[in-house]
Amino acid sequence: MAYLLLIFFPVTMAASTFVLRRRTGLVIFAALGTVLAQLLIATQIPVDAPTRFLGITLTLSPLNRVFLLLFLTIGGFAMVGAWHLPHGENFVPIALLTLSQVCTVLLLQDPFITTLLLAATGLTAVLAIVDLPAGASNLVGTRAIAAALKYLVLMTVAAVLMYIAFVLTDIYRPGELPERISPARFILALLTVGFALRLALIPFHTWLTDLVDYAEPLVAALIITLLNTASLLVLILVFQSFPTLLLESEGAHGVMRLGAIVSVLVGGLLAVGPAPLRRTLAYLILYGSGMVFYGLASVSSIGLAGAIFGALNQTLAVTLLFVSLGLLERPDGRPPGVVRRDLLRRWPVAGSGLLVGGLALIGLPPLNGAMSQLLIYQAAAERGWIELLPLLLSTLFAGLGLARVASERLLGPAEETTPEEPLLLWEIELNRPAQRRLEPEPRSTAALTLVLLLLCLGIGLYPQPLLATIDEAIRELAFIRAL
Amino acid sequence: MEINWFTIAIGATAAVVLLFRDWRLTFAALLLNYLAQALFLAQQRFVPPDLAIFGLELSTLVFVKLITGVAVTLILGITALTFSREYGLENLDEFGLAELRRAARAAQRQRASAPFQFSDYVVPFWAGVLALMASLALPRIYPIGPSAAVDFAWYWLTLTGLLTIATATDLLKIGLGLLLCTSAIDLLYVAVVSAPEASGLNVVPLVLLSLINVLLALAVAYLSGLLYGRLKTLELSELYRR
Numbered sequence: 001m002a003y004l005l006l007i008f009f010p011v012t013m014a015a016s017t018f019v020l021r022r023r024t025g026l027v028i029f030a031a032l033g034t035v036l037a038q039l040l041i042a043t044q045i046p047v048d049a050p051t052r053f054l055g056i057t058l059t060l061s062p063l064n065r066v067f068l069l070l071f072l073t074i075g076g077f078a079m080v081g082a083w084h085l086p087h088g089e090n091f092v093p094i095a096l097l098t099l100s101q102v103c104t105v106l107l108l109q110d111p112f113i114t115t116l117l118l119a120a121t122g123l124t125a126v127l128a129i130v131d132l133p134a135g136a137s138n139l140v141g142t143r144a145i146a147a148a149l150k151y152l153v154l155m156t157v158a159a160v161l162m163y164i165a166f167v168l169t170d171i172y173r174p175g176e177l178p179e180r181i182s183p184a185r186f187i188l189a190l191l192t193v194g195f196a197l198r199l200a201l202i203p204f205h206t207w208l209t210d211l212v213d214y215a216e217p218l219v220a221a222l223i224i225t226l227l228n229t230a231s232l233l234v235l236i237l238v239f240q241s242f243p244t245l246l247l248e249s250e251g252a253h254g255v256m257r258l259g260a261i262v263s264v265l266v267g268g269l270l271a272v273g274p275a276p277l278r279r280t281l282a283y284l285i286l287y288g289s290g291m292v293f294y295g296l297a298s299v300s301s302i303g304l305a306g307a308i309f310g311a312l313n314q315t316l317a318v319t320l321l322f323v324s325l326g327l328l329e330r331p332d333g334r335p336p337g338v339v340r341r342d343l344l345r346r347w348p349v350a351g352s353g354l355l356v357g358g359l360a361l362i363g364l365p366p367l368n369g370a371m372s373q374l375l376i377y378q379a380a381a382e383r384g385w386i387e388l389l390p391l392l393l394s395t396l397f398a399g400l401g402l403a404r405v406a407s408e409r410l411l412g413p414a415e416e417t418t419p420e421e422p423l424l425l426w427e428i429e430l431n432r433p434a435q436r437r438l439e440p441e442p443r444s445t446a447a448l449t450l451v452l453l454l455l456c457l458g459i460g461l462y463p464q465p466l467l468a469t470i471d472e473a474i475r476e477l478a479f480i481r482a483l
Numbered sequence: 484m485e486i487n488w489f490t491i492a493i494g495a496t497a498a499v500v501l502l503f504r505d506w507r508l509t510f511a512a513l514l515l516n517y518l519a520q521a522l523f524l525a526q527q528r529f530v531p532p533d534l535a536i537f538g539l540e541l542s543t544l545v546f547v548k549l550i551t552g553v554a555v556t557l558i559l560g561i562t563a564l565t566f567s568r569e570y571g572l573e574n575l576d577e578f579g580l581a582e583l584r585r586a587a588r589a590a591q592r593q594r595a596s597a598p599f600q601f602s603d604y605v606v607p608f609w610a611g612v613l614a615l616m617a618s619l620a621l622p623r624i625y626p627i628g629p630s631a632a633v634d635f636a637w638y639w640l641t642l643t644g645l646l647t648i649a650t651a652t653d654l655l656k657i658g659l660g661l662l663l664c665t666s667a668i669d670l671l672y673v674a675v676v677s678a679p680e681a682s683g684l685n686v687v688p689l690v691l692l693s694l695i696n697v698l699l700a701l702a703v704a705y706l707s708g709l710l711y712g713r714l715k716t717l718e719l720s721e722l723y724r725r
Contacts, residue, residue: 056687112672116691123698130709139579145710146722149657152702153648156661159695160641163668168627170681 002045003058003107009041010034010100018093022134028082031092035076038099042068057109063308063473064106066466067233070312071106074225074319075099077448078218084442085326087218088131095222097124102230111166111241114234115159118198121227122155128219129211147210151223154207158197165190169242184248191238191245192256198231200224201293202263205286212282217329221322224285225315232292232311236304236477243479246299256297257383261390263290268394271401277328280405281321281358287398288314288361288369291376294391298379301471301480306375308470313368313459317360320452324353327445333438334415341412349441351410353449358402360456362395368459371467487632489526492519494615494635497643500659501614502607504652506563509659510556516663517552520670521545523636529629529677530684544673544689551693555662555700559655562704566711583715590715607650614642633674640667653717654710658703665696 013034017027042065050059060068078095088094101121108114129148130140165187172183193204200208212220239246246253267287271280292314295307327350328343344351356367363373373395380388423429459466474480496519499512524530525545532540622634640663647660669692677684707717714721 054687055685110685110688112676112685112688113691116688116695119695120691120698123695123702126702127705130706138576139582139713140709142710142713142722145706145713149654149706149722152706153657153661156664156699157645157648160664160668164641164671167668167671167675170676171627171678 002041003051003053006038006041006045006107007100007104010038010096010103014093014096014100017096018090021089021093024134025083027092028079031096032076032079034096035072035079035099038103039069039072039076042072042103056113058107059109060107061473061476062469063236064233066469067229067312068103068106070315071099071102071226071230074222074315077319077323077452078222080448081218081323081326081445084445085216085218085323085330086133087216088128089134089136090131091128091216091218094124094128094131098128098222098226102226105230105234109237109241111169111234111238112163114237115162115166118162118227118231118234119156119159121230122151122159125155125219125223125227126152128222129215131216131219141214143210143214147207147214150210151207154197154204158194161190161194161197165194169245172244182248184245185252187242188245188249188252191235192252192259195231195235196259196293199228199235199289199293200286201259201290202266202286205263205289208286209279209282212278212285217322217326221319224318224322228289229311229315232296232307235296236308239479240477243482246479247482253297253299257294257387260290260294260297261387264294264394265290265390265397268397268401272397272404273401274404277405277409278325280401281325283401284358284361284398285314285318285321287394288317290394291363291373291391295372295376295379298376298383299480300379300382301474302375302382303379304474304477304480305467305470306372306379308474309463309467310369310372310376312466313360313372313456316452316456316459317357317367317369320353320360320449320456321357323445323449323452324350324357327441327449328354328409330439330442339409340415341409342415344406344410345414346438347441349446349449353453355402355406355410356453356456358406360460362398362402364399366457366460368456368463370460371463487523487526489519489523490632490636492516493523494618494639497640497663498611500663501611501643501647501650502604504603504656506559506655509656510560510563513559513659513662514552514556516666517548517555520636520666521548521552523632523670524548524673527630527633527674529673547689547693548669551696554697558697558700558704559658562707563655566708583713586713587715590721593716593718593721603652607646610646610650611643614639614646617642628671628674629678633670637667637671637674640664640670652719654707654719654722655703655717657719658700658707661699661703662696665692665699668692669696 013030017030020027045060047060047062047065050057075095079092082091098121101117101124105114105117108117126148129151130144132138132140168183168187172187197204208224211223264287267283267290271283271287275283292307292310295303295310328347332346340346360367360369363369377388377391380391493516496512496516500509500516503509525541530542530544532542534541534543618635618639621638622631626634628634628637644660644663644667647663648657651657651660672688672692673684675681710722711717
């Protein structure tokens with residue numbers, strides 16, 4: 001019953017909030033209540049207790065439970081953020097529907113169904129990318145439509161590739177037909193490209209940069225955190241379900257690691273180059289995704305622990321980045337259309353959030369990303385300096401990119417100081433235009449940013465409980481033991 | 484060698500989708516493609532028949548495919564027929580309305596200056612020829628399905644789908660390419676997973692596959708409506724113009 005509630009309760013609430021979507025406050029409260037109820041239901045589901053429904057097995061592993069709670073928390077944060085940050089008319093129903101789909105993906109073991117559900121999440125997300133606020137007087141941007149179209153095409157192609165791979169795994173028997181191209185390698189290649197598209201690994205990343213550039217920050221945050229991380233968990237499930245794919249194609253691991261290194265290195269290099277704030281954040285996320293994929297592709301227990309912990313940290317850091325970005329881009333009472341360079345002074349909480357989110361992504365101690373990056377470096381070091389060096393260089397580049405964007409947009413001197421001019425002849429105070437009032441940071445969103453910031457710091461200072469859970473989960477993975 | 488007419492019908496209709504630009508023609512071809520797939524499934528009997536209609540023994544799966552095809556074509560057809568209607572103009576400010584008028588004029592100019600040219604069909608034609616050669620060769624080099632007809636059908640649908648996306652000049656055509664690709668995996672799943680040595684068909688993936696087809700059609704229709712409402716054209720060149 002709890003499984004069904006977890007899947008269908010958000011769907012019914014998404015339908016209800018869609019009907020009431022113009023009453024923003026009410027809808028956000030209803031959605032927040034739904035997420036809290038979901039969190040309660042998730043804690044009631046017993047771990048590793050499979051149940052059958054319509055011929056499919058539903059079960060929750062300890063690892064997926066951690067991510068389920070994390071995704072629901074992120075969903076709750078998004079609802080709080082939606083109170084003040086710009087979002088489309090249908091954001092709340094779409095977010096609830098996406099949460100339901102992601103919860104289902106985490107409960108399932110069947111690769112066919114999870115692939116189709118991931119495809120469905122992509123189709124749902126398309127609606128959020130082109131969504132305009134209720135009663136908007138402007139037209140939807142052509143760039144947003146182009147970004148949505150690109151996302152739709154690439155996610156569908158990814159689903160097609162993954163589905164073909166899973167059909168092949170269904171009839172594949174190890175060691176058969178030695179004279180043909182190894183099916184294991186072919187399947188692994190299909191899966192790698194399919195998941196590389198979903199995880200936005202370079203050169204399959206263009207949807208992510210467009211998404212970050214043209215979608216609302218909350219929408220980008222939801223897609224990158226929920227959908228990409230869920231895809232990574234599905235990839236781990238695939239390796240767990242079909243360990244022979246990895247066992248029979250040893251050379252392919254090297255290609256996967258090389259792809260991840262290229263992705264990390266290019267992501268870091270792109271971040272150093274001149275680019276606007278949003279684009280730089282996109283490059284930092286690409287760098288982070290590449291690091292996580294490297295950990296997974298290293299197929300070692302240390303690397304996998306780093307990848308899983310890294311995915312968790314990335315989810316928090318990206319949420320922090322986009323909530324801060326949404327705050328920084330709010331009209332602040334100053335003349336619009338000017339690129340501001342004093343954003344940290346103007347919006348201290350949001351500016352700090354952006355800096356901390358960026359630093360967490362590149363793994364600076366004592367933030368949460370540090371330990372996961374360390375594990376990934378350790379996995380790379382086991383393969384030799386030739387793999388460790390590019391990863392370290394990329395981190396340096398990503399750090400330089402963050403420093404560049406911070407100096408360009410955050411750390412500049414205060415800009416709103418206009419000298420008080422003396423009164424002219426016959427002029428009195430009342431004749432003067434009213435003093436411009438600069439808007440303060442909205443309390444709820446500033447509090448949300450602080451909570452995320454503290455979470456990043458807290459996990460960074462005390463990662464042991466999470467690492468212990470991840471280690472325990474990894475010990476149960478057959479493909480790691482076999483390799 | 485026995486000729487499988489339903490495979491030829493699948494191939495011909497997918498080729499029409501790849502080659503032609505007029506939505507009236509391509510949508511009709513898509514509907515016929517779904518019909519040909521349903522008949523192909525009925526002929527191959529991957530799933531044991533559980534219905535008897537007019538003396539014919541058919542499985543429910545055939546009807547599911549048929550209903551999916553009709554739903555998808557209806558969604559896209561209704562969207563294409565209602566493009567000329569204006570929605571949500573009441574909320575727009577003067578700038579937005581002026582932008583729409585400008586877009587309408589630009590689209591009119593573009594239509595007037597783009598007469599029918601055979602050269603527009605050269606790339607899709609040769610892409611189709613390459614896809615045909617690959618679809619004939621791949622079932623011999625890398626057979627996956629239970630018969631050569633199945634392998635040809637799914638390879639052809641995948642390749643024409645991908646090439647339709649690659650050579651598309653408008654958004655609806657991209658949608659058609661995506662739908663051909665999803666049809667291909669649908670056919671592959673039914674043919675391969677129903678084989679005795681495979682794990683066996685499950686109803687949930689089958690339902691989800693049909694649902695994905697319908698959702699994909701809805702997403703394409705929604706984006707097409709948005710794009711037409713914004714630029715008064717579905718041309719991708721206008722969408723990507725700076």
